[in-house]
Amino acid sequence: MINLHLIGIGTGNPDHLTAQAVRAMNDADLILLPRKGDAKVDLIDLRRDICAAVLTRPVRVIEFDLPVRDARHGYLAGVRDWHDAIARSWTAQIAHHLSDGGRLALLVWGDPSLYDSSLRIADRLARDGLSISVQVIPGITSIQALTAAHAISLNRLGRPVLITTGRQLRERGWPSGADDIVVMLDDGSGFASLDPHGIDIWWGAYLGMAQQVTDAGPLGEAGPRIAALRTEARARHGWIMDVYLLRRRAVTTDPAATAGDLPAG
Template sequence: MRRILVIGIGTGNPAHVTMEAVEALNQAQVFFIPRKGPQKETLAHVREDICKRYIRHDAYRFVDVDIPARAPNPSDYTATVADWHARIEEAYAGAFLRELAEDGCGAMLVWGDPAFYDSTLRILDRMQARGSVMFEHEVIAGISSVQMLAARHRIALNRIGEPVLLTTGRKLRDGFPADADSVVVMLDGEQTFSRIDPQGLEIYWGAYLGMEEEILMHGPLDLLAARICTAREEARRRHGWIMDIYLLRRIPAGMADRAF
């Protein structure tokens, strides 16, 4: 039976690839590389460079998989994502059937870690449920942008005994959750942090975490929101793409005037 390794590769720095991931890389014969258009070719090149750095043999090859774009600003978000996932599933299923022998081992290299707001595992589950391709799969964890954000800012994500909410920019549109203290926000292409009430909040923001292009900012949200938006747009224009993440946290009472 075909075997698929879903390998978390970290946030773009080859040094963040784990030893478990290196061993997994050396088991695969075919690497399915997602292609998301010319603006995001860097992401494909990073995946290929990681393979070339860590694989100890030359009996492997890359197979490009063209990833369809999701419809922008959908009126029905859930239905739009379901349709998008179906089209991605079709692309990967075709590639598995064409390019991977029935007893072969293939790999999908996932940015960060497959557990955090990534659809790879859901798409594989759909594929297995439909029976379009028979395979078994394993998951190898990677260093996530969530971990990297905390490490680069030298902080713990949670305050003592308190939870952390992990969410998306779309979910933040209604404002900072009333019952939350610390909120990590991913997939915010609309800079939602600049549209909510900033009073009493601080932000730890990072882009291109772990890469040479890395940018970090921290301070009161009301003072930094506009600066982050400007820096983000300039970086996206310069590189053609951007991946960023941030932590919003309530400033404790009596500390609103502290130096940042």
């Protein structure tokens, strides 16, 4: 039996780990750290730093090369094939390093339950016949880090918030019925595809890390600045992780809402 712990590590700052995450790491028999290529060396370094900062007993820490996604056959097909390849790489590491069973920990950016595929990949291991139990240790999400960095609330009074991706925003436009949306996994083209009139943006990259950068303002003014910041930061670090909140200033009237439920401005 493999007891798999998917441990949310927030944005890579050891101070953001929960006490539960620290206990789970120290209780592990094996921690697997994926390498994502030279361009993202900072990511493996951050995972190494976290292990060095919080491990208080000898725990085997093994690094392995993560398969690369092939986008030639379309987005969904490419992602499914990629997840299959990652599942096979996990299985190979387990067979080599944890053949008699035990507690395996994987360190997941943010929270494993929000826009992360670790749970779907773990399901593949179970379907392939591996005896496995899964426990999720929640972490700080990039959304929490974003709103904290800007000292703002995620939602307006009595209003919902929709979470989507840059690809969905680019291909389908502004989501119907939403006035406040969080956009993740954007290559920079999502907000650039919108008519900026009446929209504000709060953006952040490398949130919680030493290289954190943020910007905010009316989309028509802040959008070009953010695009330039993304380009410069990606060139400097070889990778970028960012997230942003978009908010329409004119709130769509909801017949079910009372005047007291709507924001003042």
